[in-house]
Amino acid sequence: MDSLTDIARKPARAWQLDGIVDLSLGLYFGAQGALFLLWWQGLPHPPRASYFALFPVAQASLSLIFLYVWRRAVPRWKERIAVPRIGYLEMRAAPVGRRMAAGLSVVAVSVLTPIALVTFGAANVKQAVALVCALALTLSLIHTAVYWSMPRYFVVAGVASIVGMWAYRSSAGFKALAWLLLWVGVSLAAVGVMSLIRFLQMPLVPQEHRS
Amino acid sequence: MSDLDRLVHEPARLGIVALLSGVKQADFLFLQRETGLTKGNLSSHLATLEDAGYVAIEKTFRGKIPLTLARLTPEGLRAFRTYKKTMQGILGIPKPISAT
Numbered sequence: 055m056d057s058l059t060d061i062a063r064k065p066a067r068a069w070q071l072d073g074i075v076d077l078s079l080g081l082y083f084g085a086q087g088a089l090f091l092l093w094w095q096g097l098p099h100p101p102r103a104s105y106f107a108l109f110p111v112a113q114a115s116l117s118l119i120f121l122y123v124w125r126r127a128v129p130r131w132k133e134r135i136a137v138p139r140i141g142y143l144e145m146r147a148a149p150v151g152r153r154m155a156a157g158l159s160v161v162a163v164s165v166l167t168p169i170a171l172v173t174f175g176a177a178n179v180k181q182a183v184a185l186v187c188a189l190a191l192t193l194s195l196i197h198t199a200v201y202w203s204m205p206r207y208f209v210v211a212g213v214a215s216i217v218g219m220w221a222y223r224s225s226a227g228f229k230a231l232a233w234l235l236l237w238v239g240v241s242l243a244a245v246g247v248m249s250l251i252r253f254l255q256m257p258l259v260p261q262e263h264r265s
Numbered sequence: 266m267s268d269l270d271r272l273v274h275e276p277a278r279l280g281i282v283a284l285l286s287g288v289k290q291a292d293f294l295f296l297q298r299e300t301g302l303t304k305g306n307l308s309s310h311l312a313t314l315e316d317a318g319y320v321a322i323e324k325t326f327r328g329k330i331p332l333t334l335a336r337l338t339p340e341g342l343r344a345f346r347t348y349k350k351t352m353q354g355i356l357g358i359p360k361p362i363s364a365t
Binding site for chain 1: 279280283284286287288289290291292293294295296297298299327332334349
């Protein structure tokens with residue numbers, strides 16, 4: 055039965071083989087981290103409310119641009135790069151309820167985390183927050199690597215755990231979160247590029263002929 | 266053992282159904298690449314599954330290239346899940362393993 059489950063997971067693994075999703079998400083996370091660091095760098099003294107409002111606007115704009123490009127570019131890349139090598143496949147979309155729950159939980163975490171940090175943001179909490187995020191990220195990446203048999207995610211998990219430990223030992227505070235995003239993004243994009251290079255060396259499958 | 270769906274139990278067809286259970290739809294070339302079956306063999310098994318109402322086949326074009334798409338019907342998905350459950354019962358596997 056294990057092998058049956060394994061066969062059922064094959065399409066998802068084939069879909070991720072080209073590394074395009076890793077590369078795109080890596081660039082997005084890296085850009086988010088870099089944006090946060092840039093924003094932090096320009097933080098005026100004393101801090102101005104308008105400058106604080108700038109970050110969520112920039113972050114939301116970046117996310118919208120990413121989503122726009124993702125929805126248009128990724129299917130085209132897949133069509134040009136993946137389909138000639140592995141054939142055409144369309145993944146099953148998650149049920150609407152599950153997608154809504156995921157979206158709402160992301161929004162809730164994004165809103166509640168800054169509020170909790172501002173409210174309870176003592177020095178030790180600031181220090182631990184990047185470590186906790188890194189730990190959660192590491193565990194989910196290890197789970198992904200094992201569940202989908204994609205060992206490349208072990209590399210990203212390793213990077214996340216190293217940055218998490220550095221964050222805890224350093225005095226970077228919230229800034230460590232940005233470094234975590236940046237390094238996880240860079241490593242994800244790097245494994246994406248390596249997967250893409252390997253994928254491009256795969257032979258093309260012969261196309262169907264007109265009957 | 267008599268509860269086993271013989272249509273799904275055949276190894277090549279079981280492979281096709283298991284692969285299709287993980288996707289919305291896949292083309293003939295993907296199935297051929299993953300199953301390692303010859304064109305004729307795959308066509309024959311897909312036709313058997315289509316006749317049973319387990320698989321729906323759609324012939325279309327991607328640009329100028331012919332594209333044969335296969336997807337598991339709700340009946341096919343149900344048959345596959347039932348098959349797994351039955352086999353787990355026979356083999357004495359305690360926890361059901363989800364395919365999707």
